[in-house]
Amino acid sequence: MTTIKTSPARPTIADVAEKAGVSIATVSRVLNATAMVDEETALRVRLAVEALDYRPHAAARTLASRKTDTLGLLLPEISGAFFQPLLRGVETAASEAGYDLLVHTTRNPNTRGMPRRPLAEHNTDGLLVFTDSLDARELSRLSNTGFPAVLLYQTPPSGIDLPVVTIENKNGARRIVDHLIEVHGCRRILFLRGPQGHEDSGWREQGYCESLQAHNIPLDSSLITGGGFNRHEARQALAQLLDKGLAFDAVFAGADDAAVGVLLALRQAGRRVPDEIALVGFDDQEFASTMLPLLTTVRAPTEQVGLEAVRVLVRLIRKQPVQPRWVLPTELIIRESCGCHSH
């Protein structure tokens, strides 16, 4: 059993001041470089800080200065391959800008105690809000209150004035379907859409439709189906369609993860990819370049979204002007699953 020690009292700014023979105001000034201080005095202060191993108390600083030096990130869940690059981008940019990161997932509501708002004005200088993490009422409160916040992958509900950073979904989808049609001669392309109300999915579906239309292929609604953007639902959805005997020569899964589910279902049904059926995804997650066949997909600049969102947020915090909408470009990544480069 680990024994419990009583912690020696942490040094405060007063201890430093005393040791250096100056006032606490002066200590504060040298620590924050917030005013000119005689070089010799400053040196004494720094020595005292060093000797006492003093660190300012964040809460006290926040309370007095009205800033927390931390950014909040609100998202539905923290795991899931999709969030990795996003987190990396946010982490990197926040750190570079000198901010800590407070992360909160909305999937595990904290029901204890009073209904405190876990991440907001009281513990954060600004908020990054991933799509569907906050309801419209809350978004509107943020917007009205003028608190710095930027939306990720979500166009703000009308009347709400918050910047968004998102990606070019429609064109990406459009191009990959074009590829299927023009290069591989596909005509009956199944589209697996994401969850209801998923904005990205909606745009990707539009891109799909536009491509068909541009090639004079009539839209067949039986070729559009739900897949939930995840492996398991996609697999089931496809298995059902296969059972029903639906005919198609390609599948455009709205997300790479769904593409894996499709692949599994196809393989189980004995249909070969890409020889019999072409398969493409969206996102270019890491596994897309590892799985077999290598997945042809649309690269979503997820890490960039994280980076950019932080930059926008920091501008907001500094009260600098900011564009309302950032749409990051996507890129077509041709690999094997569409039928290209196949051995």
Place this chain on the structure above:
Amino acid sequence: MTTIKTSPARPTIADVAEKAGVSIATVSRVLNATAMVDEETALRVRLAVEALDYRPHAAARTLASRKTDTLGLLLPEISGAFFQPLLRGVETAASEAGYDLLVHTTRNPNTRGMPRRPLAEHNTDGLLVFTDSLDARELSRLSNTGFPAVLLYQTPPSGIDLPVVTIENKNGARRIVDHLIEVHGCRRILFLRGPQGHEDSGWREQGYCESLQAHNIPLDSSLITGGGFNRHEARQALAQLLDKGLAFDAVFAGADDAAVGVLLALRQAGRRVPDEIALVGFDDQEFASTMLPLLTTVRAPTEQVGLEAVRVLVRLIRKQPVQPRWVLPTELIIRESCGCHSH
């Protein structure tokens, strides 16, 4: 351009007190359920809170109460497939216990301003420290100071009294090598170890050695090589060995990610897995059950580590006694890449 609004002043506890016609002490009591309050009075307070949309200011609360209600997580990087389940576990448990999570990566040192310690006593009630995120000096400070902290995947340097939660590396490795030898008759098993000084890797190597010894297979040091536990290094390392003409009938990659690199190198060299060479990994990352062939590996209970670590930390914070060492069991997962279930 988004216009900047001036935020109306946020309501404070004084505003609530005034509106409810009570003192701020009473408001504090009903909010924190920290003393009996007349039911009728409490109701008035709650109504006032609701009407003003009041939320307590975290920093003020922290300063007055000496607790932050947040846990800190220190790790080398936030992305990387390995960290996903860990983060999920930590997130879930922290949230259930009523704590926020402050995440800080040590890979991007924040060089601006004074050398503040990003996560510590001043903004956190306790710390979760992933291996290699903090140097021994800092660990020793935490230990001496009695600040609640738990180590992840790292036995504390001697003299430092901090609990660890880690996994059963040696037995896991031992069992998977046993499997290769006993079921598949392998005799020359290549072991890819992780980075220098990586504790998990060391244990896995021991398990490997013990298994060979138990089966009277002499240790051949040319069969142990570095692989960095990551895809690219592993791939290169293997390609070199293959070039040199090293003979082996199986590869035990110390991490699943390295196993992917091995697979890529083997495939490029035209060696078939598992027909010619058996391949196994360690971790059971998500892609292990997706890649082809499906990867035989040792399941590391990474999410559990996160959950357990938070539980231990919370006990520490509550000054409850705590075991110094938690070793979570691993499990052998037989799939295809070793030669089992292969079509």
Place this chain on the structure above:
DNA sequence: CTGAAAGCGCTTACAG
């Protein structure tokens, strides 16, 4: 360039 003092928004003994 430096200090005394007010104030940030809470919690918590201490009285009553």
Place this chain on the structure above:
DNA sequence: CTGAAAGCGCTTACAG
């Protein structure tokens, strides 16, 4: 059950 008041550890006008 409730209130007045001190105090948490800082920052920041205001004087000098």
